[in-house]
Amino acid sequence: MTMYAALLRGINVSGHKKVPMAELRTLLTELGHRDVRTHLQSGNAVFSSPSDDENALAAELERAIEKRFGFPVPCLVRDGAYLATVAAACPFPAAELEGRQLHITYFGQPVDAERFARIDPAAYLPEEFRLGDRALYLYAPEGLGRSKLADALSRPALTKGLTATSRNWNTVGKLVEMTAHDGART
The missing domain is CATH 3.30.70 (Alpha-Beta Plaits)
Structure with missing residues (x-):
């Protein structure tokens, strides 16, 4: 399992594109990810996954967010080693x-x-x-x-x-x- 950070762009700004962090944690868990935690209200989540495809993880999360919340949110997913580097x-x-x-x-x-x-x-x-x-x-x-x-x-x-x-x-x-x-x- 690899630890990742999901970086969501442009949520919870001035009351627009509201994505409550509790719901984001639930969504990531429903997608099969483990060790899910969030940081702040601005779209930072960490999770573990057996996948090694950051782009596929980001695309999956983007689709799930749009389906759940009704609006698109660009997402980047980066593993912990990359963030540290x-x-x-x-x-x-x-x-x-x-x-x-x-x-x-x-x-x-x-x-x-x-x-x-x-x-x-x-x-x-x-x-x-x-x-x-x-x-x-x-x-x-x-x-x-x-x-x-x-x-x-x-x-x-x-x-x-x-x-x-x-x-x-x-x-x-x-x-x-x-x-x-x-x-x-x-």
Whole structure:
């Protein structure tokens, strides 16, 4: 069994696309997953599964959510080892920053630097971003809500065709912790 995190995009925001975490836990359990837990109300769940196909797990969850709640919700599923690797590869001094200053955007597929080549990094300093493996690291010293760089990075021209969802560093760390207990792997 492998521990996974399901990252749901755009739920429970301003009263829209409501997905109660208790119902999400029930849904994941009904899909046959074990060790199901959620974190916060913003669409973070962990579970164990014998499957090794993250894309199939995400597609299954998307179908089940739409059937249960009546609206589509893009989902990404990543195993605990991947989450830990992405966190460890952070190019910014995470230990020295507040969780609200550092974010990771997870992508459904690899993204090349060309997609973001039009962004002039100097125009957004002291904010910065770096690309990783299916991930983008964003340093926003004033937080995401005030970040002009975050707005630029999320423009439709840059994100067209991508499934992407962001988490602050506190949530990244918690998901790494929650999926680290992979002792059930067989």
